[in-house]
Amino acid sequence: MLATLDAAPGFASAQAIHARLRASGTPVGMATVYRVLRDLADTGQVDMVRDDAGEQQYRRCTPGHHHHLVCVACGRAVEVESATVERWADEVGRANGFTGVHHDVEIFGTCSRCAAG
């Protein structure tokens, strides 16, 4: 399961993971895929986000707070950390009287490999 996630370059949808497992000869059920993915997401071993189509996308991640730079063409994702944004988000929240502030940041673009053709 984790191996399958590792094999993917970027984000993979639950549907895609299920299909890939079946294709590789593992007759795993939809329910199991969702169960395992939810557990992994709970324990912070994978990142879970919703895409525009409403599908849940999972990705093998290093633990800890970070953001992603995602290629819109191939789905490859680069992990990004920045004290700048963390500080900015905190400040914006505080300036508006918000408490318990957290944030989501995603950067999209076309990676050099895809841009090259």
Added chain:
Amino acid sequence: MLATLDAAPGFASAQAIHARLRASGTPVGMATVYRVLRDLADTGQVDMVRDDAGEQQYRRCTPGHHHHLVCVACGRAVEVESATVERWADEVGRANGFTGVHHDVEIFGTCSRCAAG
């Protein structure tokens, strides 16, 4: 339709908008709500995001690029602009060889009114 969106303090789900319209005596169909919302989103008159439950949330927005500071308790949303993040996102994209870079940023927290009780 726009008036109904304007009446909401923050984000409103398609379901909620539909319910509110029906409640206010406008026997509008689900299909129409989604049609209009999609059109409005296409023309940039409303912002469309997906929440964790996979529902589409719509919000009346000022046109142009900006981000939101959203109260997790009441849903109230404050529009936020910052050259800092724009610059940072561009830089991160460029540093990793990405082109056509854009980004999504959402900040969450509890607003002072909700924190007060």
Added chain:
DNA sequence: GTATAGAGTGAGAATCACTATCGATAGTGC
């Protein structure tokens, strides 16, 4: 004033991702 074409609408069916349930099976301790 009447007929017709066209766009827009609402109700309900269909679809899709996801979740809950349930019976079957494998594993464990006695």
Added chain:
DNA sequence: GCACTATCGATAGTGATTCTCACTCTATAC
């Protein structure tokens, strides 16, 4: 070997969204 438990896969169910289609309303031509 037997009873119990945990886990799994299949399947039915759920809820949001989209599609379909018949209907209505408006504008235009006659």
